[in-house]
Amino acid sequence: MNEIASDVGFGRKNPKLKNALLQHKTLSLAGFSERLFGLLFSGLVYPQIWEDPIVDMEAMQLTPESRIVTIGSGGCNMLTYLSAGPRKIDVVDLNPHHIALNRLKLAAFRHLPSHKDVTRFLAIQGTTTNVQAFDLFLAPKLDTATRSYWTRRDMTGRRRIGVFGRNIYRTGLLGRFIAASHLLARLHGVNPEDFVQARSMREQRQFFDERLAPLFDRPVIRWITGRKSSLFGLGIPPQQFDELASLSAEKSLAAVLRHRLEKLTCHFPLRENYFAWQAFGRRYPLPHEGDLPPYLDAGAYEAIRNNAERVEVHHASFTELLAGKSAGSVDRYILLDAQDWMTDQQLNDLWTEITRTADEGAVVIFRTAAEDSILPGRVSPALLDQWHYDAETSLRLGAEDRSAIYGGFHIYRRKG
Incomplete structure (x- = not known):
């Protein structure tokens, strides 16, 4: 298993992702599929996140005291949560390309001069001045790893940041x-x-x-x-x-x-x-055509800009990050669809840490490819018995998710 993972590259370069994906023997059809997916997934996958943040916000009911742990993906929803002014957001992702993208989007809000500049940088295609904006306003403010990522050149000799002058989506x-x-x-x-x-x-x-x-x-x-x-x-x-x-x-x-x-x-x-x-x-609508993602709404700009320092982005798994936190230190968890990938052992390890770190009134939200929650019968009853599944609200909000990719949206609330 390790030899093949190293041969295809992603296992050697990203052991965290390898550990999350590989569940079957190398010389099996399932094992080959996992390794092929891992190879493809080792690059940039999601320029935009594909979970509806309006659904998330209604399910979580964020307050100024909320302490959030979320998977980063394309970074859009993390910024939407930030508009509610929570106390803290920890962003985790196993994909280093997503880490670089999340940090760049945060930097855009912190360091570009105005809301119009942020919108131009993140939403308007064919804007060559975005590369100049990066060099002038963002590159000097980025951490070394993120700056190096975006200034690195591809096989054609173009810097990665050039996609923001074309159409990153x-x-x-x-x-x-x-x-x-x-x-x-x-x-x-x-x-x-x-x-x-x-x-x-x-x-x-x-x-x-x-x-x-x-x-x-x-x-x-x-x-x-x-x-x-x-x-x-x-x-x-x-x-x-x-x-x-x-x-x-x-x-x-x-x-x-x-x-x-x-x-x-x-x-x-x-x-x-x-x-x-x-x-x-294959683009966002122009102003006369439709609405942009909520994090790009003018009314959210000041809150996101002012609260951007409350976000910390980690190249880590959800379970790994929670293991380093104290009991009762988190009250909002956003798992996207990551649990669909997990073995029973990984699910139980995750929910052990969620339950340990969950404060009173904690909420967990996630999505599934199929319609039903995957937790019953797989996660220990001793863990699940400490949570209430809000079936009615889950069904209602799942129907309202505009991305339409997932079969189910699920809300678990910590019992008092």
Whole structure:
């Protein structure tokens, strides 16, 4: 196992990620899938996080006393939480590319001159002056590792920071997956970018019914969606594929993906859903077209800028960070979908630390590929009995998640 992990690179360079991903023997189909996913996941995956922060905020009900631990991913939601002025946010991620991106986004709020400059840097494509803004305002303020990351040159000789002068949201594993999906659709006569021309919910529904839904009946697409590797570009590891495939009698994800795409395209007005803009337009909307992510709202700018020093970004696992904290020192936990990847032992280790560090009134939120919570039957009853599963609110807020990727949204509250 270690030799193969080292050969593909990600195990040698990122042992934390290797330990989280590898669960099967090297010379097995499952083991090969895990190592292929690990290789792909070892680069930048999510330029933008794909969990709806409005849902998170309603579930958590943050206060000025909130002490948060969250997985970083693309960094957008961490900044949204910061707009509520919590006492402390610890951001963890196993991917060093996400660490660099989170630190850069924080620096943009702290050191760029104005809200317009932040919006231009993080939301407007084709702005070559963003690179100059980095050199002038951000590079001198960054820690050595983060500055080195963004000034490093790629195989074409361009500095990494150059993506902010083009369109960072077309980069990373997810950006390439969306590009490939667009190409596949166009080969079948459908241009997904046409969706952003819809001017009403009726037109959105019509576009889905007449142009997108039929694609999932095409033999090539059904074959592709039956392969685990086909969804690695969404950041879905082999374990999550198995969970999703269990929802279909055919063990193909075509029906599952069609259902979730229907939610993304038809359940929310396009103007209010920046996730749909990224999926179909491959950019954020312009001011006359729709809303930006909430952390880029002008009303949130001052709070985020003033509170940015309350965030600490760690290259660590969730369990590892919590193990170093004292009892009762955290009251909000955001796990994204990370538990879908975990073995039973990893889940129990995690919830042991969550329960130990949880203060009175603590809240845990997470998402799952399938609809049901994965904890019952896997996490020790002695741990779960200390938590209340808020099933009604979980179901309601899950339906309101505009990203539409996940099957379930889950809220656990510490019992008094």
